[in-house]
Amino acid sequence: MIELVGIPVLETANLRLRGPKTADFEVMAAFLASPRSAFVGGPVSRAQAWRSFGHLTGHWLHRGYSMFILADKTTDAALGMAGPWFPEGWPEPELGWSLWAPEGEGRGLAYEAALATRAHAYGTLGWKTAISLIADDNLRSQALARRMGCSRDGSFTHETFGSSQIWRHPAPETLT
DSSP, rough: OOOOOOOOOOOOSSSEOOOTTTTTTHHHHHHHHHHGGGTOOOOOOHHHHHHHHHHHHHHHHHHHHHEEEEEEEEOOEEEEEEEEOTTOOOOOOOEEEESSSSTTTTTHHHHHHHHHHHHHHHHHHHHOOOEEEEEEOOHHHHHHHHHHHEEEEEEEEEEETEEEEEEOOGGGGGGO
């Protein structure tokens, strides 16, 4: 197994936000095969999940940043992903989040991770703005965006994922 080097590790109260490990694929594949993945283009086959995992990993190489794995701070179990993201076809750089493991839900972990990765994008990466693309029916992610101070800023239609709402994050200089 090859481990990517140079990926920062961010620590929060409950999470270690780290680069992907091959073992994380199993949790991601199970999520992407389930109805819970409907807001991120699923359910998909295991083969398509592998392609998505490669996309996540390759983004680190080609962009120098990517989504971090949300790992339980005690067990290192992968619970989901969150972070800066700008794949081909996106309208502009995004901060995204997705909880894969049901045991990660309802604990505020997506919020915790999204705040930490936004601070990383603004501070370390020097981003001046960011959006989050959220499926029209994904009320939980819309609520999280509102909690983070985001506001609706139009719509975007992706050739594969369809229609989503654009949520604009507050500018870095306005955050305390």
